[in-house]
Amino acid sequence: PKAQKRKADMLQDLTELNQMIETALISSRLDAQEHLEVMQPVDLYELSLQESTHYAGVTVTGAATVVQGDPQLLRRLLRNLLDNASKYGAAPIEINVTRKVWQVRDSGNGVATAQPNDLFAPFARAHSGSTQGTGLGLAMVQKIAQLHGAQAKIVSKPNQGMCVLIEFM
Numbered sequence: 200p201k202a203q204k205r206k207a208d209m210l211q212d213l214t215e216l217n218q219m220i221e222t223a224l225i226s227s228r229l230d231a232q233e234h235l236e237v238m239q240p241v242d243l244y245e246l247s248l249q250e251s252t253h254y255a256g257v258t259v260t261g262a263a264t265v266v267q268g269d270p271q272l273l274r275r276l277l278r279n280l281l282d283n284a285s286k287y288g289a290a291p292i293e294i295n296v297t298r299k300v301w302q303v304r305d306s307g308n309g310v311a312t313a314q315p316n317d318l319f320a321p322f323a324r325a326h327s328g329s330t331q332g333t334g335l336g337l338a339m340v341q342k343i344a345q346l347h348g349a350q351a352k353i354v355s356k357p358n359q360g361m362c363v364l365i366e367f368m
Contacts, residue, residue, distance in 0.1 A: 256290025304362040
C-alpha cells in the first residue's frame with residue numbers, strides 16, 4: 200500500500216513536471232515568434248464547441264466566426280482560458296463567439312485586483328495557495344492573441360466571476 204501510494208505520487212509529480220516543461224517551451228517559442236507561421240481559416244465557434252466537450256459545465260453560444268490564424272495556437276489559447284476558469288473560477292463557464300469578440304466567462308469569485316490585466320504578465324498570479332500552475336497561462340493567451348492581431352482583456356468584479364475577452368481587429 201505505501202509503495203503503491205508513493206508510486207502514484209511520483210507519477211503525478213512527473214505528469215506535473217512534464218506539463219510545466221511543455222508550458223515553458225511553448226511560452227519561450229511564442230516569445231521568439233514575431234509572426235504566425237501558419238495562417239488558415241479557423242472557425243472560433245466550431246473550435247469552442249470541440250474544446251467545451253473536455254470540460255464540465257461549459258456552454259457555447261454565438262455564431263460561426265472565421266478568423267485567419269494558427270488553429271493549434273488558437274486551441275491552446277482557449278484551453279488555457281478554460282483551464283483557468285476551471286481551476287480558479289466556477290461552473291457554469293460560458294464561451295461566447297461573435298464577429299469580433301471571443302469571450303470566456305466563469306461564475307467564480309473573480310479577482311480582487313484593481314488592475315486585472317496585470318495577470319497577463321508572466322508568472323503573475325491572482326490566487327495564492329496550493330493551486331497548481333506555472334503562472335504562464337494568461338501570458339501565453341495574450342501573446343497568442345497578439346500574434347493573431349487581437350487584444351486580450353480581463354473584466355472581473357469580486358464575486359461576479361472573471362471574463363476574458365479576445366478582441367479581433
